[in-house]
Amino acid sequence: MRHGLDRRDFLxxxxxAALGAPFGLLDxxxxxxxxxxxxAYLSDTHLCEADVDDRPLRxxxxxxxxxxxxxxxxxxxxxxxxxxxxxxxxxxxxGRRVLAKLRAPVKLVAGEHDxxxxxxxxxxxxxxxxxxxxxxxxxHFVGLHSVGEADFWTGRGLLAAERQREAASLDGSLRGPFxxxxxxxxxxxxxxxxxxxxxxxxxxxxVPLFRYAPAWxxxxxxxxxxxxxxxPFRRATVLHGHTxxxxxxxxxxxxFHGLLSTAWPLPYPPGGLPxxxxxxxxxxxxxxxxxxxxxxxxxxxxAVDAVHNLWARDAITVTARYLDSDGRIDRPPAPPWPSx
Amino acid sequence: xxxxxxxxxxxxxxxxxGDAGVPPPQHxxxxxxxxxxxxxxxxxxxxxxxxxxxxxxxPQGLGSTTGASCARCHPGAAATHAESYPKFHRDLQxxxxxxxxINWCLVNSARGRALRDDDPRLKALEVYLTVQRxxxxxxxxxx
Numbered sequence: 001m002r003h004g005l006d007r008r009d010f011l012x013x014x015x016x017a018a019l020g021a022p023f024g025l026l027d028x029x030x031x032x033x034x035x036x037x038x039x040a041y042l043s044d045t046h047l048c049e050a051d052v053d054d055r056p057l058r059x060x061x062x063x064x065x066x067x068x069x070x071x072x073x074x075x076x077x078x079x080x081x082x083x084x085x086x087x088x089x090x091x092x093x094x095g096r097r098v099l100a101k102l103r104a105p106v107k108l109v110a111g112e113h114d115x116x117x118x119x120x121x122x123x124x125x126x127x128x129x130x131x132x133x134x135x136x137x138x139x140h141f142v143g144l145h146s147v148g149e150a151d152f153w154t155g156r157g158l159l160a161a162e163r164q165r166e167a168a169s170l171d172g173s174l175r176g177p178f179x180x181x182x183x184x185x186x187x188x189x190x191x192x193x194x195x196x197x198x199x200x201x202x203x204x205x206x207v208p209l210f211r212y213a214p215a216w217x218x219x220x221x222x223x224x225x226x227x228x229x230x231x232p233f234r235r236a237t238v239l240h241g242h243t244x245x246x247x248x249x250x251x252x253x254x255x256f257h258g259l260l261s262t263a264w265p266l267p268y269p270p271g272g273l274p275x276x277x278x279x280x281x282x283x284x285x286x287x288x289x290x291x292x293x294x295x296x297x298x299x300x301x302x303a304v305d306a307v308h309n310l311w312a313r314d315a316i317t318v319t320a321r322y323l324d325s326d327g328r329i330d331r332p333p334a335p336p337w338p339s340x
Numbered sequence: 341x342x343x344x345x346x347x348x349x350x351x352x353x354x355x356x357x358g359d360a361g362v363p364p365p366q367h368x369x370x371x372x373x374x375x376x377x378x379x380x381x382x383x384x385x386x387x388x389x390x391x392x393x394x395x396x397x398x399p400q401g402l403g404s405t406t407g408a409s410c411a412r413c414h415p416g417a418a419a420t421h422a423e424s425y426p427k428f429h430r431d432l433q434x435x436x437x438x439x440x441x442i443n444w445c446l447v448n449s450a451r452g453r454a455l456r457d458d459d460p461r462l463k464a465l466e467v468y469l470t471v472q473r474x475x476x477x478x479x480x481x482x483x
Contacts, residue, residue: 028424038350047440048406048407052405052406052407053405053406053407053408054452055413083406086407169397169409169411170412170415170416171397171409171411171415171416172397215416216416264412265415266413267414267415267416267418267419269415270416270418282419286430286431339419
């Protein structure tokens with residue numbers, strides 16, 4: 001099998017056999033604060049049932065093999081949404097079994113692909129509340145649900161599958177923008193009220209919270225309101241999925257990192273990138289793994305360096321120092337030509 | 341100014357036909373379209389463009405077996421580059437037209453069947469993608 005995938009793993013998952021290990025939500029022990037530590041990430045796996053399209057499953061298993069082979073082992077794994085392509089119960093259950101293969105505990109949020117077939121019912125049954133938080137090694141981690149949308153389906157009488165397809169269409173015209181929404185923002189405000197401003201915060205979402213390509217539904221309309229809740233903190237880092245591309249940004253004391261997808265890359269949108277963003281080279285359309293990957297997050301004193309493990313290229317690291325220095329230090333390598 | 345004087349000045353100011361070497365414009369049906377002709381032409385192009393846009397977002401209409409539409413990887417028709425065709429296609433190992441590249445995606449990404457050259461769906465997709473790049477310079481062969 002290509003890229004060193006474990007054939008037995010693939011066949012077992014594709015056949016739907018149950019795995020022994022339960023989905024591992026973590027019981028985190030607090031270790032020494034200040035010591036550097038490592039997390040891994042994977043995101044946007046867009047799993048289909050294997051008889052519909054086996055490629056996303058193979059790619060997700062490759063990412064899991066990468067992460068399980070890391071030495072030292074990461075403390076935990078963050079997953080930033082769009083576990084599945086169509087959000088069906090069968091796909092979500094496949095996703096649960098795939099994630100259970102990770103040797104480190106995983107924390108995840110939902111993407112719009114996971115959510116809009118049944119408005120999150122199956123996802124929440126498998127994975128719990130859409131927003132959640134925990135403390136680990138002196139950092140406050142928050143998984144924030146970010147794929148709310150105003151009801152565009154009832155008035156139009158859309159079927160569940162039509163609603164899911166429209167919600168998942170990046171350039172869809174029927175729906176409005178994504179939003180964190182009042183309920184999730186209230187939850188976030190209450191959660192952060194318990195945290196001292198000197199505590200570094202790492203928040204992960206599916207949709208970017210800064211304004212980025214609204215025409216492609218790349219950001220949450222009320223993202224600025226959610227970010228306002230992070231501004232009192234000494235240091236905050238926001239990680240997001242959804243955009244399937246190398247992307248970074250800084251706004252005040254908040255660093256942003258986009259996470260790579262394992263399934264397919266997306267082009268950069270028209271209308272410009274954040275000033276500090278470094279593009280990845282336009283992916284080779286004939287290499288299904290180019291522009292895809294997984295990664296690691298190295299955290300020192302609350303500052304996050306994102307190491308993007310691009311499968312068909314050299315890894316690219318976007319350091320906190322690069323963002324802190326307004327691009328003067330540690331500039332990541334530029335692509336040989338811009339996207340067009 | 342009285343009316344006869346004004347008329348005389350106007351006639352003096354206007355060049356006499358053929359006088360300054362500027363012939364009157366040709367009058368042909370083709371070269372002098374009416375507003376109605378323009379309307380019909382614009383509407384016809386818009387109809388096919390809209391049909392192409394719809395297909396671009398419609399996995400069933402395209403015959404995709406994976407549920408993937410074109411727009412999934414190409415929101416807003418981005419990264420399709422109609423202006424760069426014809427060009428050498430590395431996977432096909434020959435010079436490809438835009439329609440060949442569309443069919444390559446249908447077969448390899450959406451795991452459907454290639455559309456025949458005379459299939460109205462293929463024509464509509466080609467029209468939609470080309471119209472998105474209106475105003476750009478043609479650059480056949482650009483990578």
